[in-house]
Amino acid sequence: MMRTLKARNGRMCFFITIWSIVLLCMFVLHVGLGSVYVSPWQVIRAIANRPVEPYQRWIIWNLRLPRSLIAPVAGGMLGLAGALMQALTRNPLAEPSLTGVSAGSIFGIVLWLVYMPNAEAMPLFLPLVAFLGGVGSMLVMYALTRQLKDEPFVLVLKGVIVSAVLSSASSLFLIQHNNQMPTVMLWIVGSLNAKVWSDWLTLWPWALVAIPLGICCCRLANVLQLGADVAVSLGVRLQHARLCLFLVAALLTAGAVSVVGAISFVGLIGPHIARRLVGHDAFRVFPMSMLVSACLLLSADFVTQIAGQIFGNIASALPVGAVTSLFGAPFFLYLIVRSRREQR
Template sequence: MSGDAGLESTPARSWVTPGLLVLSLVLVMSVSLMAGPQWFGFGKLWHALWSPSPTNVDDLLIRTTRLPRTLLAAVVGASLGVAGGIMQTLTRNPLAAPGLLGVNAGALFAVVALATMGGGLPAAVANLGAFVGAALAVALVWSLAMRRGPTAGPLRLLLAGAALTALFHAFSQALLVVDQQGLDSVLFWLAGSVAGRPLTDTWPMLILALVALLACVPWLSQWNVLAAGEAVAVGAGVSVRRLQLASITLIVLLAGASVSMAGNIAFVGLIVPHIARRLATPDHRHWLPLAALIGAVLLLCADIAARTLIPPGEVPLGVMTALVGAPFFMLLVRRQGVRHG
């Protein structure tokens, strides 16, 4: 039993949506490079990318500020979209998102703890600390939720994640109350942003996220089987425990790298998988790659809006995603309530 029966679509239609999304991604990335307090035309963009002048201020702005920002937004959006899709498959809960495993809370607590030690917080140290904090939080959630017993499983995973998320937030707030000078160092993580993040500080996490996205490919077919239920997966010869561990590891790598690069970006991991499933068949080989493209396009659009709505200032990127995601989340909750009412 492969679990893929009935999930195929015609070859002609299967390429239409991915093709349009790839074109949309290229277009939005181009707009991202041109947009800001000072807008540039396509000619200036082409010159800056392919024949830059070392003394031209506009070329330097595009290459050293807007290009890293665009790349980060695209990779973070793709990573969060895929991580959210894996999370919803793993827990079989359409309202699940990576933050429910304590990823964001663990990263924030690690950054706050480092900031309160004094002596400044270098960006590279903050990035690494955020990733380690996210990974440790998820490892703790997994160890608590998946111990052998009658209640072990997806529901216990979500409950353990919610409890530890609240605990980590309480610890972070307590540290900030004790040392309020550390608040300035963590505002970036609280609001979420891809601004002012040079590639010299973020390239290790950027590469890690890209590698994790590629590492999802071998598991796509097995996620199809897991989505039908653990009993079906066991009957199909799938090692459920091994698949769950691989899924959690990929969620940690994708969401942990994202939060270390961009801070707390809410709702992307929640809403993107739902959009992707509406545009494709239920086959993970179809909709999960779409989730990567949609996540990248969505976060790039949010970042463009964040830097152009109130020039010369900026709206925090996490606020922009919340403005879109919160109504979507309430709609999902309402539909789930109607379905089970």
């Protein structure tokens, strides 16, 4: 027993170390990538305020660092939210959008752009509006599920319904005010383009609060994955435990979506890869999901940057959400086929 536990802990430390090194290397490469290439060594020197050339510090600190910081943090938040939802529903196909928060955030942005005069002249308010929309949809879900007393399958179904209704409402408003379509589309798909320090200042306080809360839910997640009857026999208040996991997942999703938009599949793929690496224990899966998802979103944005370099202006505005969907959709189909084979 002790040997098995030590082996699992050693495996966990090994993968944490490897993925941390990968994330760090990708971060440095991501900062250096752009119309003006900066080598990894020059990036490190510029970040340390010892640039080889003065312009390198200006480019990195003012144009690239915010985007390179937002990508892994937002990816980690979505990955942790996905792991929480999968533990709550006991369904490996669950992802953060099932909370309805993503659709609520987009609906809030649509209302803001349509009804607020000169809304485009106040872009700094968009993340705040998106967050308020996400929190509003979270409250709607809380009311519809009678304080989350429904079974996990019913909870997922209601989340899909709330998302569908809010998405339909957003579409109706956009049809009537199609001049706002380009701005809203970036939020619907999810984008890291033109991110600045104000976006980072919006994201990190929510990450600082929500990520520790998510990690603290590990024990509850492990108990819920054993089933409702076992959880009750262990003295867990089932409704309170579900409520805790759902609210933290919604908070993580709202914080990420309020800055990067409704990026799909990151919160699905990251936890799945994490479980394949370290098993099903939430104490291992949750931090690993964050790390893997951070690497996934950063690598997806790396692809958009490379595409912009190769194809020029045609691909320079490619949203990162399009890349995650391109690779995430086949992965989702693979999971469906695999789950059907396991059920036979």
